[in-house]
Amino acid sequence: MKKETAIFAGGCFWCMVEPFEEQPGILNVVSGYTGGHVPNPTYEQVSSHTTGHTEAVEITFDADVIDYPALLEIYWQQTDPTDAMGQFQDRGDNYRPVIFVKDEAQRKAAEASKAALEASGRFADPIVTQIEPAKPFYPAEPEHQQFYARNPRRYAMEHAQRQDFIDKNWKD
Template sequence: METAIFAGGCFWCMVKPFDTQPGIEKVVSGYTGGHVPNPTYEQVCSHTTGHTEAVQITFDPVIMPYEKLVSIYWQVADPTDAMGQFQDRGDNYRPVIFVKDEQQRKIAEASKKALIASGRFDKPIVTQIEAVKPFYPAEAAHQDFYKKQPERFAMEEAAGRAAFIKKHWDE
């Protein structure tokens, strides 16, 4: 098994697209990229810890190669918005692919270049590719949110994300 970490706005909306794929063992909501050990949700939302909401995915690379995970990521986040995602604003919602090694970096960078070359978006692609930093799982209430609170999850997803995905990715 391997791990991948992606940030694309509210972590509640980043779990389901990966969790429902073959070869995924688990998807954990959490925080990464900051300077405070074991931050809480409230601390991260205060914009004082430097953390970004993210998901850590444990996957079987034989069934679900990292390239496919990156492809899914591009289709569920807005790569043109550096300071938030949809209704969620601030540095803790910025889009980032956190890479654990040179192989992941090469795949992520090649994928980003291909997305830029595709012309799919009329604004620049601003998603960052950064080295992995410590990942801290979020509180239990934030795990598997789409399963625990489907009505609220649907409202979050409908707040711009679903329309954006449909506009840019539905063929």
């Protein structure tokens, strides 16, 4: 097994877990916070827009089963890459779309996938998702882990606008 990690931010972390978790080769998906300057932030602190953190997921995967470029493809299909300051109903810097890269190989793969998406013409507006070096990742509180599985009705409401966007833009 070749164990690696990836960190993606794409709006509310509740909606970013299931699409990755259902893939073969995914070992673990953790909701959390990254990119800021406050160690061990709480949900309330991150929501106050004073920590610099973004809600994100840290994905541990078996690279012998699913590789990083495949994860990037899943990522793009879960976000609106043309919206720099939030995703769907979630607004603000703590919901911005970011690919946090852990090394040069991830950076190159992320840059190439972003360029390919831009060149595809799928979106009329520019692709504004940021690619940034990974910073420490802090797991969110237990109530935020596996939210979709523990709170299916609320998750369905939170996910509805995102799903409409996905259906419209990625049906092929």
